[in-house]
Amino acid sequence: MADQIESRLKGRVRAARRSVLTEEIYERVKSLIMNGDLEPGARVNIYAVARLLDVSQTPVREVLSALESEGLLTKEALRGYSVAPVLTPAQVADLYHLRLLLEPWAAAGAAERVTAEAADRVRAELAGLPRAPQGTRYEDYHDIAAHDARFHDLIAELSGSPAVRESLQRTHSHLHLFRIEYEGRRSGEPTLAEHARVAEAVIAGDREAASEAMRAHLAAARDRFLRIGT
Template sequence: MVNSYTSGTLRLPARSVLSDDIHDAIMGLLLSHEIAPGEHINIDALSRRLDVSPTPVREALARLESEDLVSKQPLRGFTATPLLTARQLDDLFQFRALIEPWAAGQAAAEHSQEDADALLAELERGEEATEIDIELAYAKMSEHDARFHELIARMSGSQRVHDAFTRTHCHLHLFRLYQARKSVADAETDDVDFADTLFGLYYQPATGFLALHEHRGIADAVLSGDSERASALMLSHIEESRKRNAPAARLLGGA
């Protein structure tokens, strides 16, 4: 499960809150590019900004390192990880194409009624992205996308597959690519409709978010017990997502 991607005014955690809130606050800064990819992280400055001591900030950064959002270098400290390159993005989707179609097929064969209820509930949560302001909708959709794929991996019954998927942190990386592309478009064009143009990669007026439309098909195959169709639809979904995200990686992440 991932934290909220929604950007906006930074909500400073109170001094007494758990470290999770510090982690979430810093993650928000990374995902919104307020801490830019490749930027060195000044722990003391970040501590002052969050109004906490350096200790919980260091603890949060250690967690974020395990989520591949920051890296620690000897004698330099923490740095925000760069955006995925085109090659890294392709490698990520190749890996997903190996494990997720299998997971979807297994989910179709093995799911319980509790699993079915959870999958239907997640589709309903995904619909919420179609009902909010366009500036926040993609963040909401990204959260749903991450939950949906994590749920399918868990429904496969394989802990190894579930763990392998969650360790890719793929949706965090994809959201960072989207945010970077949106920032570039915002800076380089006076077209007030640039967001609509960007959304065209992910959203169609007739069907809504393309990923949500594809999720419905996968869920239908899973819930009907059709392993072959569930696997095929998941593979197609991953390939379509790769195509939608590849231009941003080529533009922003390099080769």
């Protein structure tokens, strides 16, 4: 069992450079999870991952700990790390219920507190991904997934509530993992259009419009996810 990851994936994953940053190792391991190369419940052994990527165990420990904090891995005493189970449709609906309680409020707060610097940050985030990438693997849509997480995190940050921001940070990887399990093709075009409407209201300092735009975005995203799982 300890060598499961190595025996299954050796030869399919290029070795990491010995001078590799922890961030690169993080992306390598995360892509194995997000692409389903490591299925829910699969054991993830520190030593096997280190051998697979040809790196030392120290950065691998840091990466697996970070992935556990995101909820992509679970850790049990005497058993180590395993890939977390994919959310059920009911859990996705519950997660969006929480987001619908928190994020419209956060968007309104961001609009109320917006400064010229904050507006520039929102514009820059939108400009960084002008169109949605196409593809069916994590590497193909990594940019839209990262943008989505950054955009929602930025709005939460600008709301001035660290508690809301922290509550939302763990949700993104779970939702993208759910999408991989149930969806064949992904399109981020609706997401980008909805983000633009939220951003416009926040930059304009319009609390009501920002709250409503975020509410509409989350409701539409929830419905897209639930169509995937049914």
